[in-house]
Amino acid sequence: MSSPASETRHFRAEKFDFWSFFFSGLTGLATLFILGILATILINILINGWSALSWHFVSTIPKKDFFDANTTGVLPMIVGTAFRVIVMTIFVIPVGVITAVYLTEYAANTSLITRIIRAAVNNLAGVPSIVFGLFGLGFFINFIGKNMDYLLHNSTVVWGQPALLWASLTLAVMTLPVVIVATEESLKAIPPGLREASLALGATKLETILKIVLPQALPGIMTGGILAVSRAAGEVAPILFTGVAYYMASLPSHLSDQFMDLGNHIFVLATQSPNIEQTRPILYATVLVLLILTFALNIVAIIIRARVRKKLRALG
Amino acid sequence: MGIHRGHKARPIEWLAEKFIFLVSLSAILMVLLIFLFVAREALPVFFGQTNTALIQTPIPPDDTDKHSPAELQAYLELTPDEFAKMSKTTLRTLMEVKVEAQADIPENFRNDPDAHINTTQWKYLMLPHQWDNYDKPEFIWQPVGQIKKFNIIPLLIGTLKVTLIGLLFAVPLAVGAAIYVSQMARPRVREIVKPAIELLSGVPSVVVGVFALLIMASVLQAIFHYQTRLNAFVAGIALGFAVIPVIFSIAEDALTSVPRAYTQAALALGASRWQTAWQIVLPAALPGVFAAAVLGFGRAIGETMIVLMVCSASVMSWSIFDSARSITTTIAAEMAEAVNGGPHYRILFMLGALLFVATFLSNMIGDLVIHRFKNKLEGKR
Numbered sequence: 001m002s003s004p005a006s007e008t009r010h011f012r013a014e015k016f017d018f019w020s021f022f023f024s025g026l027t028g029l030a031t032l033f034i035l036g037i038l039a040t041i042l043i044n045i046l047i048n049g050w051s052a053l054s055w056h057f058v059s060t061i062p063k064k065d066f067f068d069a070n071t072t073g074v075l076p077m078i079v080g081t082a083f084r085v086i087v088m089t090i091f092v093i094p095v096g097v098i099t100a101v102y103l104t105e106y107a108a109n110t111s112l113i114t115r116i117i118r119a120a121v122n123n124l125a126g127v128p129s130i131v132f133g134l135f136g137l138g139f140f141i142n143f144i145g146k147n148m149d150y151l152l153h154n155s156t157v158v159w160g161q162p163a164l165l166w167a168s169l170t171l172a173v174m175t176l177p178v179v180i181v182a183t184e185e186s187l188k189a190i191p192p193g194l195r196e197a198s199l200a201l202g203a204t205k206l207e208t209i210l211k212i213v214l215p216q217a218l219p220g221i222m223t224g225g226i227l228a229v230s231r232a233a234g235e236v237a238p239i240l241f242t243g244v245a246y247y248m249a250s251l252p253s254h255l256s257d258q259f260m261d262l263g264n265h266i267f268v269l270a271t272q273s274p275n276i277e278q279t280r281p282i283l284y285a286t287v288l289v290l291l292i293l294t295f296a297l298n299i300v301a302i303i304i305r306a307r308v309r310k311k312l313r314a315l316g
Numbered sequence: 317m318g319i320h321r322g323h324k325a326r327p328i329e330w331l332a333e334k335f336i337f338l339v340s341l342s343a344i345l346m347v348l349l350i351f352l353f354v355a356r357e358a359l360p361v362f363f364g365q366t367n368t369a370l371i372q373t374p375i376p377p378d379d380t381d382k383h384s385p386a387e388l389q390a391y392l393e394l395t396p397d398e399f400a401k402m403s404k405t406t407l408r409t410l411m412e413v414k415v416e417a418q419a420d421i422p423e424n425f426r427n428d429p430d431a432h433i434n435t436t437q438w439k440y441l442m443l444p445h446q447w448d449n450y451d452k453p454e455f456i457w458q459p460v461g462q463i464k465k466f467n468i469i470p471l472l473i474g475t476l477k478v479t480l481i482g483l484l485f486a487v488p489l490a491v492g493a494a495i496y497v498s499q500m501a502r503p504r505v506r507e508i509v510k511p512a513i514e515l516l517s518g519v520p521s522v523v524v525g526v527f528a529l530l531i532m533a534s535v536l537q538a539i540f541h542y543q544t545r546l547n548a549f550v551a552g553i554a555l556g557f558a559v560i561p562v563i564f565s566i567a568e569d570a571l572t573s574v575p576r577a578y579t580q581a582a583l584a585l586g587a588s589r590w591q592t593a594w595q596i597v598l599p600a601a602l603p604g605v606f607a608a609a610v611l612g613f614g615r616a617i618g619e620t621m622i623v624l625m626v627c628s629a630s631v632m633s634w635s636i637f638d639s640a641r642s643i644t645t646t647i648a649a650e651m652a653e654a655v656n657g658g659p660h661y662r663i664l665f666m667l668g669a670l671l672f673v674a675t676f677l678s679n680m681i682g683d684l685v686i687h688r689f690k691n692k693l694e695g696k697r
Binding site: 033040 | 353487489509560620
């Protein structure tokens with residue numbers, strides 16, 4: 001709402017309505033309550049996690065008993081989470097960006113195929129994360145992986161079992177809509193005049209897209225990538241059966257290795273500890289590490305997106 | 317974007333265009349593959365090809381030739397691929413193992429009527445059954461032990477219980493906040509509050525789970541004085557936190573897209589801000605708000621980690637202060653111990669397929685409603 005003229009304000013002040021005031025207050029309270037929950041979660045984790053967080057903690061590979069607060073560390077989980085997210089990005093960004101380019105630059109908005117693609121993207125965004133896990137197990141491991149082993153004549157099972165590659169691919173499928181939507185938004189924000197100018201100078205459509213449109217859309221594509229990464233970094237359900245390990249003595253070094261993961265480790269610490277009181281500090285510290293990771297990424301994405309939107313508004 | 321291709325059309329241009337088109341089909345392909353491969357693993361349950369009866373009439377290894385391959389495959393609980401790849405000697409060894417396994421079953425199960433039934437038949441999956449040593453027919457999900465019980469009704473009730481509590485908590489709060497942010501708040505407040513609520517969706521669900529497990533469970537128990545500390549109520553509220561951002565963003569979007577002329581007309585006629593919001597804007601945006609709740613439902617029913625951390629026991633109970641086990645939790649907790657390709661594994665995949673269909677439908681409805689709503693506001697039909 002733009003600010004109303006002062007006459008209206010005066011007029012409304014005369015007719016003070018208790019119920020209006022009451023209900024408006026109620027909606028304000030609802031907002032405050034949600035913000036309060038967010039603040040409580042964050043402050044609680046920050047206070048409890050900060051004291052247990054140390055350089056030693058983030059740089060140590062723990063022994064088998066990682067519930068011991070003095071010797072434990074989260075290095076393999078940080079590496080595992082980073083590794084799977086990076087591999088995921090390599091797959092999801094090209095596919096997502098190309099799909100978005102098709103939807104905004106080539107497709108006719110009303111054609112049947114475009115509508116089906118959009119519906120599929122929306123649906124993909126709504127599929128429960130655990131179903132992605134089942135899909136990863138049924139498709140990547142039991143179908144692709146087993147057949148790869150068969151075709152490569154591996155004497156032992158290499159690909160037909162949970163592995164980093166399968167977890168990353170599962171997450172790539174899951175985050176595809178995030179990348180598509182963010183890229184599309186940034187492609188739409190580029191004024192048509194820019195494309196027309198390029199075409200008028202004799203560039204082909206593909207040249208225009210590669211040299212004019214995509215470089216302009218880069219911040220938006222980055223936002224999409226970052227949002228996908230922050231979403232994927234915190235997800236546990238899709239990787240439960242596709243690659244995560246309860247404990248690994250060494251860091252993952254190959255795509256067919258299993259890996260330890262921050263989110264899964266939080267779940268293990270919270271539910272399988274022999275003594276929850278002793279585990280509590282390291283649990284909070286691990287949560288803090290994960291939150292710092294995802295939030296830093298989220299905030300960067302929000303800032304870039306706000307800039308893109310402002311630019312869009314300025315261009316009208 | 318109605319820009320036509322430049323003059324320098326080249327073969328490579330044509331190829332690139334086709335390539336881009338093909339890649340853009342990947343989203344459709346993925347949705348199809350997800351459904352196909354989740355359903356594929358579950359198919360034997362639908363066609364009654366799984367058999368969990370503890371005591372089966374063993375086929376003597378010498379009689380192998382008298383039975384059709386399909387019968388043998390079902391008898392040995394193998395997938396068609398595995399069966400096809402098998403040599404004659406392995407097949408014979410497996411047959412012998414099966415006979416020995418039958419001979420090893422403890423004597424006391426011989427007279428147990430439950431040991432003779434195939435618990436993966438639909439009537440045992442859906443209806444109550446009079447199990448041995450139970451007083452009355454009951455719904456039981458108990459996938460471990462000698463006699464595996466796979467009744468999915470407790471899981472469905474658990475899912476509904478947790479999801480509905482979550483929605484009852486989240487919808488009023490999220491819609492209230494959406495009304496406040498879109499109608500009442502000053503632009504400056506809005507610019508801070510909106511991203512902050514969106515930030516809540518950036519909190520990973522394991523983190524919400526930890527918070528619910530350690531802090532919220534105790535606080536809620538102190539307020540409501542119930543018996544079990546971890547129950548469906550706590551899980552539902554925690555689930556609410558996870559869906560609030562989803563419902564909020566969609567509802568807020570719907571409320572903001574109501575034409576400004578509506579509000580201006582109402583205010584000019586002397587309505588207060590609240591009256592305008594409640595009697596003009598909200599009814600106009602109602603389809604969008606409804607869609608927000610439907611999409612929130614889809615998100616809530618599929619949420620895994622929060623419910624997994626907060627409650628797990630599968631009890632057949634409608635009380636919200638009892639524990640509950642949702643479909644997602646069951647899949648996440650039991651897949652690791654289920655034998656790859658076995659009946660338990662297949663039923664978990666069937667539950668996954670069920671979940672996929674439920675969320676698919678709620679997403680379709682939600683999207684359709686929003687689409688119509690937007691078209692109506694833009695004056696299209």
